[in-house]
Amino acid sequence: MNIISRYISQQWQNRVSIAIQLLSFIISVLFIAAAIIDYGFTLSQQEMFYLDKVYHFVQFYFVAIFTLRLVTNWRHIWKNNFVTTIVLGVLLFLTVMPDIFPAASVPQWLARFYHAFSGKFYMLTIVGIFSIMEISRGVINITRRRTNPAQLLASAFLIIIFFGTILLMVPRSTLDGVTISMVDALYLSTSAVCVTGLFPVDLATTFSTEGLIVIALLVQIGGLGVMTITSFFALFFMGNTALYDQFALRDMVWSDTFSSLMSTLLYILGFTIGIELIGAVAIWTTIHGTLGMNFADEVFFSIFHSISAFCNAGFSTLEGNLGNTMLIQGHSGFYITISMLIILGGIGFPILVNLKNALFYYIRYGLNRLTGNKNPMRLPHLAQLNTKIAVSTTIILLIAGTVAIALTEWDGAFAGMSVIDKLTHSFFNATTPRTAGFNSVSITHFSLITLILYIILMWIGGASQSTAGGIKVNTIGVAFASFLSIVRGESSVTMFNREITDHSVKRAYATIFGSVMVIITCFVTLVLLEPQLEPFALLFETISALSTAGASLGITSELTDVSKVIFSVMMFIGRVGLITVAMSLFSRQERRHYRLPEENVIIN
Numbered sequence: 108m109n110i111i112s113r114y115i116s117q118q119w120q121n122r123v124s125i126a127i128q129l130l131s132f133i134i135s136v137l138f139i140a141a142a143i144i145d146y147g148f149t150l151s152q153q154e155m156f157y158l159d160k161v162y163h164f165v166q167f168y169f170v171a172i173f174t175l176r177l178v179t180n181w182r183h184i185w186k187n188n189f190v191t192t193i194v195l196g197v198l199l200f201l202t203v204m205p206d207i208f209p210a211a212s213v214p215q216w217l218a219r220f221y222h223a224f225s226g227k228f229y230m231l232t233i234v235g236i237f238s239i240m241e242i243s244r245g246v247i248n249i250t251r252r253r254t255n256p257a258q259l260l261a262s263a264f265l266i267i268i269f270f271g272t273i274l275l276m277v278p279r280s281t282l283d284g285v286t287i288s289m290v291d292a293l294y295l296s297t298s299a300v301c302v303t304g305l306f307p308v309d310l311a312t313t314f315s316t317e318g319l320i321v322i323a324l325l326v327q328i329g330g331l332g333v334m335t336i337t338s339f340f341a342l343f344f345m346g347n348t349a350l351y352d353q354f355a356l357r358d359m360v361w362s363d364t365f366s367s368l369m370s371t372l373l374y375i376l377g378f379t380i381g382i383e384l385i386g387a388v389a390i391w392t393t394i395h396g397t398l399g400m401n402f403a404d405e406v407f408f409s410i411f412h413s414i415s416a417f418c419n420a421g422f423s424t425l426e427g428n429l430g431n432t433m434l435i436q437g438h439s440g441f442y443i444t445i446s447m448l449i450i451l452g453g454i455g456f457p458i459l460v461n462l463k464n465a466l467f468y469y470i471r472y473g474l475n476r477l478t479g480n481k482n483p484m485r486l487p488h489l490a491q492l493n494t495k496i497a498v499s500t501t502i503i504l505l506i507a508g509t510v511a512i513a514l515t516e517w518d519g520a521f522a523g524m525s526v527i528d529k530l531t532h533s534f535f536n537a538t539t540p541r542t543a544g545f546n547s548v549s550i551t552h553f554s555l556i557t558l559i560l561y562i563i564l565m566w567i568g569g570a571s572q573s574t575a576g577g578i579k580v581n582t583i584g585v586a587f588a589s590f591l592s593i594v595r596g597e598s599s600v601t602m603f604n605r606e607i608t609d610h611s612v613k614r615a616y617a618t619i620f621g622s623v624m625v626i627i628t629c630f631v632t633l634v635l636l637e638p639q640l641e642p643f644a645l646l647f648e649t650i651s652a653l654s655t656a657g658a659s660l661g662i663t664s665e666l667t668d669v670s671k672v673i674f675s676v677m678m679f680i681g682r683v684g685l686i687t688v689a690m691s692l693f694s695r696q697e698r699r700h701y702r703l704p705e706e707n708v709i710i711n
Contacts, residue, residue, distance in 0.1 A: 135237075147280065148278060167203065280321055295308070421658075434547075492605045501569075504541065511557075512533045544657015
């Protein structure tokens with residue numbers, strides 16, 4: 108009887124736990140929806156009264172749930188994340204102190220701090236963090252129930268795109284007297300989250316500062332990756348260590364081992380914040396006092412463009428993008444800075460970590476030599492194969508693209524510029540198609556040869572696990588190595604004295620084939636839907652959308668709503684990944700423990 112009663116008790120505990128998790132998830136979504144309404148609309152006093160009631164309900168609910176979990180799971184908390192839990196608990200309980208102890212009862216020396224804790228902004232920030240934590244907990248619990256990680260990733264992107272669409276449509280996001288349709292908001296939100304850079308309206312004349320901040324946040328979320336942010340909250344704040352969770356999250360952020368999963372997430376966040384801050388400072392030094400802005404506008408301009416460049420998004424707050432007449436000449440430092448941010452964002456987070464490790468090792472190695480250690484240990488193969496392929500392919504494409512654009516546009520689109528500006532814009536326009544979407548000189552002024560080169564660069568894109576799109580330089584590198592191995596009659600595919608696995612080769616060819624099929628299908632569909640537009644411009648826009656490149660020949664605003672939805676789907680596929688989207692649509696087959704008879708197929 109004891110065993111049966113214990114089993115029944117455990118069942119009820121599990122049911123109660125699941126019910127609380129579901130309720131917490133719903134309440135967290137409710138809080139975010141209330142915050143969107145509060146941000147986006149001008150509300151009456153009565154409406155604000157009811158909204159404040161929602162805020163207080165969610166606030167006290169989290170206090171009650173936090174206390175309950177603290178009491179029931181104190182042993183687990185003590186062993187795993189005691190400090191984090193206590194800090195978050197103190198911050199949460201401070202939000203309800205003004206409701207428990209009136210301000211008049213607080214000593215004078217404590218009144219200043221008390222006023223800060225009693226503010227609405229503080230309460231919304233802390234409760235917002237707990238809401239994101241609960242949503243992250245819900246997402247991680249979905250992975251524990253054996254949901255396809257590809258479905259999870261695709262769903263997470265769709266949710267962010269949905270909220271972004273709503274935020275862009277609210278009155279506060281647009282300038283007075285300006286409205287944006289739902290289709291255009293969906294298109295722009297998709298473009299921002301998928302870091303594409305295609306937009307159907309002019310940002311500078313449509314959106315307010317708040318709207319531009321929303322776009323920057325969507326770009327940042329899309330650049331980091333929705334699952335990276337979700338995983339960080341789940342692991343850092345909740346100490347989730349389930350084995351299946353570790354497998355799913357490790358694959359999503361491409362961590363080498365389980366033990367390095369958290370460090371990989373921290374590296375991604377650290378690299379992003381650090382590089383974007385340095386980039387913002389560098390951009391500010393190149394434009395200070397030259398664009399007719401005050402200091403606050405210059406700072407916002409610098410931060411916005413640093414985020415947009417590192418995330419390979421291609422959004423600009425200037426009319427005419429970066430081809431604005433105030434920038435086009437005499438700002439070589441600005442364009443070089445933007446180009447370097449694009450390259451760093453497009454090279455991939457695992458490669459940045461690998462390069463950092465190699466750099467630190469060589470610094471320690473050099474210091475050991477200088478301090479008298481004549482035989483310090485030297486480690487071979489510091490650079491991983493993935494790093495070698497991505498870096499070498501990127502350098503080749505940048506050099507070849509710069510030389511080709513300089514030769515074709517020296518006396519064409521770049522006519523009238525100084526030699527320094529011509530070289531700068533050649534390099535910039537060889538960098539931005541992969542896949543940033545900025546433009547300095549209007550693309551419509553380029554020759555046909557340059558536009559074809561643009562298409563090739565957009566289709567290839569950046570490196571895997573980066574903010575860039577395209578089929579990726581890793582894919583092209585592996586496919587080229589496979590081609591050489593067949594031509595040479597070799598039995599295996601090798602690069603840099605390493606043999607590439609059959610799985611990688613198959614995935615490369617599948618990616619190329621799938622990309623070509625999607626481009627052909629969408630291009631033919633768009634030609635039928637948009638007979639008034641030039642087919643080459645539609646092909647250019649199609650590849651730009653799928654590759655999340657953001658380059659356009661100026662037809663975006665002329666597209667019908669149906670075409671905009673098609674392009675939104677293409678941007679989504681390009682950002683999430685063609686293989687990932689395909690895997691999310693099909694259930695995975697169980698692995699066969701046998702092999703079928705082999706037979707050659709004539710291919711020539």
